Amino acid sequence: MDKIAVIGVAQTPFSPNKSGETYADLAYEATTKALEDAGLAIADIGNIITTSNDFWDGRTISSMAVGDSAGAAYGEGKNISTVEGDGTLGAFYGMTRILSGSYESTLVLAHSKLSEGNNHLITNAFFDPTYERAIGMDSLTASALQAQSYYNRYKIPPRQSALAVVKNRANAIRNPNAHLQEELTIEDVLRSPQPAPPIHEMEIAPESDGAAALILTTESFAKKHGAKPVWIEGVSFCAEGHRLGERRLWESPALRQAAQKAYKMAGIDNPRKDIDVAEIYEACSYQELLWSEELGFCAQGQGGAFIESRATQLKGELPINPSGGCLSAHAIIVAGLVRIIEAVLQLRGEAVNQVEDAKRALAHGQYGLAGQSHCVWILGKN
Amino acid sequence: MVKKNLNLLTLTNGESFQPFRYALGSAGARFFQELKDNNRFMGLRCAKCEKVYIPPRNVCGPCFEPLKDWVQVGPEGSIYSFTVLRFAFIDPETGEKKPVPYGYGFIRLDGASTNLQHFLELPKNGDLKIGMRVRPVFAKNAQGNMRDIVHFSVDGA
Numbered sequence: 001m002d003k004i005a006v007i008g009v010a011q012t013p014f015s016p017n018k019s020g021e022t023y024a025d026l027a028y029e030a031t032t033k034a035l036e037d038a039g040l041a042i043a044d045i046g047n048i049i050t051t052s053n054d055f056w057d058g059r060t061i062s063s064m065a066v067g068d069s070a071g072a073a074y075g076e077g078k079n080i081s082t083v084e085g086d087g088t089l090g091a092f093y094g095m096t097r098i099l100s101g102s103y104e105s106t107l108v109l110a111h112s113k114l115s116e117g118n119n120h121l122i123t124n125a126f127f128d129p130t131y132e133r134a135i136g137m138d139s140l141t142a143s144a145l146q147a148q149s150y151y152n153r154y155k156i157p158p159r160q161s162a163l164a165v166v167k168n169r170a171n172a173i174r175n176p177n178a179h180l181q182e183e184l185t186i187e188d189v190l191r192s193p194q195p196a197p198p199i200h201e202m203e204i205a206p207e208s209d210g211a212a213a214l215i216l217t218t219e220s221f222a223k224k225h226g227a228k229p230v231w232i233e234g235v236s237f238c239a240e241g242h243r244l245g246e247r248r249l250w251e252s253p254a255l256r257q258a259a260q261k262a263y264k265m266a267g268i269d270n271p272r273k274d275i276d277v278a279e280i281y282e283a284c285s286y287q288e289l290l291w292s293e294e295l296g297f298c299a300q301g302q303g304g305a306f307i308e309s310r311a312t313q314l315k316g317e318l319p320i321n322p323s324g325g326c327l328s329a330h331a332i333i334v335a336g337l338v339r340i341i342e343a344v345l346q347l348r349g350e351a352v353n354q355v356e357d358a359k360r361a362l363a364h365g366q367y368g369l370a371g372q373s374h375c376v377w378i379l380g381k382n
Numbered sequence: 383m384v385k386k387n388l389n390l391l392t393l394t395n396g397e398s399f400q401p402f403r404y405a406l407g408s409a410g411a412r413f414f415q416e417l418k419d420n421n422r423f424m425g426l427r428c429a430k431c432e433k434v435y436i437p438p439r440n441v442c443g444p445c446f447e448p449l450k451d452w453v454q455v456g457p458e459g460s461i462y463s464f465t466v467l468r469f470a471f472i473d474p475e476t477g478e479k480k481p482v483p484y485g486y487g488f489i490r491l492d493g494a495s496t497n498l499q500h501f502l503e504l505p506k507n508g509d510l511k512i513g514m515r516v517r518p519v520f521a522k523n524a525q526g527n528m529r530d531i532v533h534f535s536v537d538g539a
Contacts, residue, residue, distance in 0.1 A: 017403070019403075020407070020411075022404075022406070022409055024439065024440065025407050028448070042446045055400075067443070068442075069440075069441050072443070075448075114404050115403070116402050116404055117400065117401070117402050121400055122400065127394060127395065279518055363457070
């Protein structure tokens with residue numbers, strides 16, 4: 001694969017209700033900040049990918065509503081295309097457009113405002129109208145079923161999942177973009193109500209409003225513009241079958257496969273040793289444990305023991321979510337793109353909780369109920 | 383092949399609905415506040431290309447510049463394009479069917495560079511034509527939304 005660089009990154013602060021701003025306002029903020037970060041003008045950008053979901057935006061063709069703000073109408077107009085899914089999938093598409101040879105640069109944008117709709121009803125609409133929707137299934141219910149089957153399979157004590165909340169919310173204290181920042185104890189987490197057991201309220205990623213953008217370019221473009229590039233060393237995107245009831249919820253073959261393919265591309269044999277820092281998408285606390293297993297950071301069933309070993313703390317062997325992760329700021333769609341952005345900041349040495357001498361980072365995004373599809377990125381400094 | 387004696391069924395989605403609270407943003411909020419309080423149309427002008435946007439928005443797409451300069455436009459304007467609707471349309475906000483026929487058009491308010499979409503009152507005499515002068519008829523109890531304008535009328539404009 002030709003070398004592709006990330007040369008500009010930006011995110012808005014994330015908060016529960018940005019009622020004073022439209023999606024387009026958030027998109028403009030992220031786009032202009034990303035251009036500024038890269039030292040580029042909109043005229044330099046070859047094409048634009050927006051990432052959104054019509055249901056969360058409450059309109060069809062939601063991506064086009066932010067076109068002007070993403071610079072797609074600049075001059076006589078630019079090529080703009082859209083991904084419905086997580087921001088990591090938008091970035092994947094943006095990268096392939098450069099690899100096609102048609103463009104030297106892509107601006108990838110993601111936006112969402114969970115505050116405007118009702119997340120329970122919207123994620124309920126993801127399900128089959130004949131057999132599942134009327135039963136009231138939604139994203140939280142799906143996650144609760146997954147957590148239950150994961151805990152049961154490997155005898156994971158709830159306190160080990162709670163550790164992800166304690167760690168990530170504490171990491172977020174230094175992150176000015178985070179939505180939730182707090183010092184918590186395991187007991188605080190386990191004392192919070194259980195809207196869908198075994199999941200506690202504090203173990204659920206918050207619903208945030210915000211946007212993020214990044215700029216991908218060819219190697220020659222990055223050099224020509226004197227940018228500070230971070231390189232894509234490996235990437236893979238895999239999805240499981242659609243029906244929740246037909247999946248083995250205590251594991252994630254799609255993530256395992258995506259990780260292995262990305263590692264192979266990047267020449268990684270031992271991810272726990274070869275990766276310096278990871279930003280992973282945990283929509284609920286237990287997912288940080290389960291995804292750690294499927295990313296090959298520990299053996300299957302050992303996700304609880306792995307986090308308990310303190311290996312994923314800021315000063316640990318493999319820090320996970322030093323930014324505070326999705327448990328601290330979670331604008332669906334945007335959240336995966338933020339994982340890539342935080343990984344880039346780590347490799348530039350500009351992260352809020354900087355991991356010393358980080359040379360290689362992993363960023364992970366997911367989309368769909370209980371992690372149906374996964375996208376794994378390996379980013380490198382050199 | 384479907385068996386001849388099989389009774390094929392469908393499922394309706396019942397009374398389900400998706401509630402939304404769309405943010406108007408700073409530009410939309412000012413536009414509707416002025417419309418409601420002063421029956422005034424305010425647009426945003428691009429400092430670079432001088433295009434005046436109605437309804438206002440915060441970015442000029444072609445220039446990729448933020449918009450900050452408020453200017454008053456209208457209230458009168460001209461018909462840019464129009465049609466006459468002869469099929470009943472259920473208003474998504476009120477759930478009511480609007481009696482047909484009724485006029486619907488793009489109105490270029492005086493001083494604006496873009497068109498406002500609204501209802502056109504069918505003239506008492508003659509037909510609607512592109513370029514005809516129109517004036518807004520404002521609702522008595524303004525709420526700060528598009529219904530603060532009843533329609534645009536060619537009569538008296």
